Amino acid sequence: MNYAMALDYQSCINCKACEVACKEENGVQLGADKQRIWVGMVEGSNEGKPFVNLYPSQCNHCIDAPCVSVCPTNASHYIAGGIIKVNADQCILCKGCMEACPYDARFIDDTKVAVDKCTFCEHQIAETGTTACQATCPTKVRTFGDLDDPNSDLVKLLEKRRFFFQKEEIGTLPKLFYLVPEDEAYAKQSIGPNTKIHTWDEIKPLYERAAKRRSQEWK
């Protein structure tokens, strides 16, 4: 099992249903900066015409997660399916993981007195097969699933669509797959010139090898 998520970010309308659903589902502390999930926004203008790019984001559940390796107490740890969680009881608030995470996916939840982050709604996967942020989204941006299952909707989608990662070059092997927009103009406007575009065929061996290497820790 290797849980991951594909994001058809072209469909995001920045409605923030996912942010609220995440807070409600997971009892995340109130506060605009207390987010397990957020919509990254880039605004600009091109030849006088304004544009906005939206990047719905959360924890990447990296295969080589620096947040886990820096944690001195093993509060940050892998569980089955390669999901990364924080054990609040063990967290000493050293904030090492927050600094180590390239994606700014972590924050301090004062109600838990611990660092907190997305859990891929691990508590409800068995029951619903998906996450709260996926389910609630009006335009159905997310597809959650298991990379090890060739019949999963996720893998079938990745076989059809090209994708990229955020900050791939840091090498954490992130698992949010951003689907290249079907519209060339939006693809051009929203994907940096140095961003690598991948296909599932091409990247599958790398991700499978890495997952295998980690599998001891995923339980």
Add this chain to the structure above:
Amino acid sequence: MEIGLSRRRFLKGSVALSVFGGVTLTGPEVLALGKTVNADKPASYSVPTLCEMCVNKCALIADVQDGIVKKLNPNPLFPKSKNMLCARGVAGIHALYDPDRLKTPLIRVGERGDGKYIKATWEEAFEYIKTKMVKILDEEKDNRSCIGYCAGEGMAEHTFKSFMADKFGSANFLNHASLCLQTATAGYALTLGAYGQADLENAKYVIMAGANRAEAIVTPDTMDIFKRTRGRGTKLVTVDPRYTNTAMHADLHVPIKPGTDLSFVLALTYVVISEALYNKVYVKNNFNDFDKYQQHILDNEYTPEWAENITGVSADTIRTIARDFMAAAPQAVYYQGRRSTWAKNDFQLRRAMALFTALGGGVDVKGGIVFGDKLPLENHDINTPLYFNAESRIEGDAAAIVGASGSWVAWRNMVESGETPYPIRGMFVYKQNPMLSIPDTSRTRKMFEKMDLVVVIDTMPSDTALLADVILPECSYLEREDPVRSFPGIEPAIGLRQKVIEPMYDSKPVMDIMRGLSKKLSKPLWEVTKKHDEDVQDELEGEDELAYYKENGFDLTEPYLHSQEELNKHAFVGKHGEAAWKTLRKTGVYYPDMDTSFKKINNNDYQYYPQHKKVYSVLPIEDKTDINILANDFYKSCDPCENPADIAPLKRTFKTPSKKIECYLGNMARKGVDPMPTWKQDEHVDVPAGKFKFITGRHAQQTQNATQNNVMLLELMRENFAWINDAQAKTLGIAHGDTIEISSRVGSVQIKAYPTPKIVPDTIFYVHGFGAKSDGQTFAHRNGASDNEIIEGNIEPVYGASIMHETLVTVKKV
């Protein structure tokens, strides 16, 4: 706001003193007050119901643990909401557990508006209302219309309305229509026979002008369109003074000067007519008076060059859009839009839009504007009494046609200035907040100050509630059953709002409030009628009074004797049977064959109706033999819905007087309304140097002015900001976050500035709904500014709808 405890109740040593104005109760304490754990309910259970955080009524499943609503999840069964809940829908829990909720009936003890109230029992509140009503009606000689009433949109609106209109007998009803979509619904209905629904799942070309479906969510439109724009099947053109979240999804965004959309549509029409790009067979079969319209458009020379001067949109762009639209037609829609009435010409604008879509054949056809179907429910007949002395509504002459929901602004203006044909002595307000929702707030306040009795029924201490004599606490949508509702559409369904938990505090559903009120008022008001109504006096002679009173509907209690649950069962079972009723109760949703047609395709896609059962074309098609476009027996060989281009030209029977699409409204001409959409340059409000035009709108994290106190939504948007073109802001020395003062002829506000290239010059925008002044709302209180403090109270001439985008303002840094 301050609340005193009545001495009597104090001595009785009642429960915790709750003062709204400070957050005295939080978290567990609030929860503990709810009559939570129900003996026959398990510790955790789920209830399918319908959201009421906005008007869409999405289906949801509420999870309850130990009597506390823990989570609201989307219910995948409902075709209209397609397994989604928006931010507001998910945050509904915080509306339920809002510490500032109205908890008991309250009676005013201070001056009107100073916020001093005393807690009361329902009996005391009803008694207070009765005493005043009897006095007022006696003085007004049983003219029932001396008490006005208004309601916000909602599933229980009808229950309230049935009491005030049918039983109590007032003609002065007002709702949001004249502040919202009146001109759009009427413009489309008078032209096409109905407002219809845009089939955004199949349209290939969509013009959204002013409508902002990413931020003003409408189901299923929002879910359908944004999966299909930019290279995915539909071309979306947005036309808006602002670059909205909808515009960011457009294939083409066209910035336009506010108030000039009619000129834009007329020029599109000019291109299509002069280049003969329209669907000739469709027009020949289905248009009435097309010759007149053609002549009108050409004679007036509504050319793209003419429109470029007015709208700021280049003539080339207009030509391209017109040609591309017609190339995609009939699967091409000029999207109807909802909150309309931007300028004085709005009714004409909506007519021109409807006609433009129709020119391509895109009406009553897949991918165009469709009418859909509606599943039946039984009606409940109300025995309506006749009051001889009840006058007709006061503002009936304010516009060419004042409909059943009135002209709020005209009505308010008349009452405020004392220019009514008979005195308006009081008002019942249900789930509406006129203090924030009607342009020119200071006049609205004066209107309420003039009244002898103001009753507000709401869940929250709104700005309007603070002007009431009596405040009656309604329970939230999660604490009540509402009238079962049939939702029309391509995939019609019935949805049920069911009670999730028992009403908290001393709040009640409207049904129960009307039951209590009607019991209290019925007999005393009957005495007033007997005293003043000569018809009744005549008819009563020799009759048994009690029998007459009951037979003729003067017994006001009769429609409210049954529980909502019983009424719903009755409304539903007669049409769909007992088994379906069980399904509806269990799942919250019903449509025929749901058990076999509903399928989960994957986590993101569901099938509701199989393709061949979706309702695209519904109008009766005439001359079935005359389908020479299709060689063989069209009706037997294929499903007409599958071939929109083929079916489009067929001759239909539209629900208009001529049974065709109406280009020329002769009846309207007799009322002084242009029979065809006409641009009136002298009526257009130009922006003089140094001024700005103010426009308003929505966004996706708050619903109008109703949700600003919701702590979850508050953190998504704490206050509103004023958009100003960045280049202009620079010359005025205004930077992001600076406080600016925006002033119009009627008011002035202070708000933070948001300089941006996303708005055209000479235009100021901020989102509607903020700037509440009620200190009963701890979190919403004085966040940002209210648009209606500065919008002038003017109406358009056809329906008396409130003009929202013609106010000129000045801006200065403070």
